[in-house]
Amino acid sequence: MWSATWEGRLATMITVENLTKRYGSFSAVDDISFEVRPGSVVGFLGPNGAGKSTAMRMMTGLTPATSGRATVLGKAYRDLHNPGRQVGVMLDASAQHPGRTGREVLRLAAIQIGVPRSRVDEALALVGLTDEEAGRRVRNYSLGMRQRLGLASALLGQPEVLILDEPANGLDPQGIHWMRGLLRGFADGGGTVLLSSHLLHEVQVIADDLVMIGRGRIVARGTKDELLSRGGTTVRSSDDRGLRAALDRAGVTVTQTPAGLVVDAESGVVGRVALDERIVLLELRSGGSEGLEEMFLSLTASTSREGTAA
Numbered sequence: 001m002w003s004a005t006w007e008g009r010l011a012t013m014i015t016v017e018n019l020t021k022r023y024g025s026f027s028a029v030d031d032i033s034f035e036v037r038p039g040s041v042v043g044f045l046g047p048n049g050a051g052k053s054t055a056m057r058m059m060t061g062l063t064p065a066t067s068g069r070a071t072v073l074g075k076a077y078r079d080l081h082n083p084g085r086q087v088g089v090m091l092d093a094s095a096q097h098p099g100r101t102g103r104e105v106l107r108l109a110a111i112q113i114g115v116p117r118s119r120v121d122e123a124l125a126l127v128g129l130t131d132e133e134a135g136r137r138v139r140n141y142s143l144g145m146r147q148r149l150g151l152a153s154a155l156l157g158q159p160e161v162l163i164l165d166e167p168a169n170g171l172d173p174q175g176i177h178w179m180r181g182l183l184r185g186f187a188d189g190g191g192t193v194l195l196s197s198h199l200l201h202e203v204q205v206i207a208d209d210l211v212m213i214g215r216g217r218i219v220a221r222g223t224k225d226e227l228l229s230r231g232g233t234t235v236r237s238s239d240d241r242g243l244r245a246a247l248d249r250a251g252v253t254v255t256q257t258p259a260g261l262v263v264d265a266e267s268g269v270v271g272r273v274a275l276d277e278r279i280v281l282l283e284l285r286s287g288g289s290e291g292l293e294e295m296f297l298s299l300t301a302s303t304s305r306e307g308t309a310a
């Protein structure tokens with residue numbers, strides 16, 4: 001359910017509830033829930049194959065969910081009145097028609113969503129594509145130029161919400177810096193951004209909140225400051241398997257990393273569970289961004305393509 005503040009404004013711009021996508025017995029997205037606050041930039045983080053694109057495709061009505069639901073601006077995407085002017089979407093920048101020029105792509109999109117032609121030049125200027133570049137056919141675009149054109153399409157209708165799948169892909173360091181500025185400016189002006197990435201540091205700089213996903217499930221979620229300062233508790237024990245099972249039973253998220261178990265709870269909670277189970281702790285560390293980094297690296301290591309097929 002979406003909720004409204006007393007002023008009638010939406011309290012959350014995107015709401016994802018128990019969203020699940022199964023292909024046969026394989027769960028690409030497994031019961032994920034999170035909310036995106038107005039005016040925030042949310043980094044949707046996960047290694048290759050974690051389920052980010054599938055989740056975003058469900059949010060934008062391109063793939064039906066097996067169960068659960070997602071709403072944008074309080075409605076299922078397909079029920080939005082004019083989605084192109086309410087939600088800017090960039091899921092696959094390479095999907096643009098290769099035979100059209102960048103300007104043609106945007107002009108057609110402008111007609112489709114009902115914005116004036118003048119908006120095309122504004123969008124091109126926003127993403128830094130020159131007149132000469134806008135006149136080239138998309139098949140001759142570099143990956144970075146395609147990303148810029150994809151962003152221009154997403155921004156064309158002056159939407160309130162942006163949903164962007166790996167927008168930094170193919171951009172050089174200067175391009176990434178530019179994109180961060182653009183998205184930060186969009187959010188500071190009241191817009192809301194959900195962007196995915198497989199690079200922690202890339203989104204760490206720009207995001208207000210982070211949702212971390214691995215093998216289709218959310219493994220960490222919260223404000224960036226909270227996650228980075230908390231960073232979980234890293235623990236090694238005489239019986240990691242038994243401790244993990246006990247923490248699972250206590251409803252705490254646990255991730256196995258090469259450095260030990262990273263637990264999404266304070267060290268005191270971990271110590272108490274270990275004591276109850278009579279498990280000897282060999283190491284118990286809390287705080288710092290290492291926990292988040294370790295969790296992310298271990299997800300990256302364990303979520304290889306072979307791993308996800310298992």
Ligand SMILES: Nc1ncnc2c1ncn2[C@@H]1O[C@H](COP(=O)(O)OP(=O)(O)OP(=O)(O)O)[C@@H](O)[C@H]1O
Binds near residue numbers: 027051052054
């Ligand atoms: N149509 C499909 N049929 C079967 N499996 C699929 C289908 N689409 C996606 N998958 C699988 O679902 C999992 C999640 O894929 P998804 O593309 O959502 O991951 P991702 O996090 O976006 O990865 P990347 O960073 O590589 O883009 C993968 O294992 C993928 O192979």
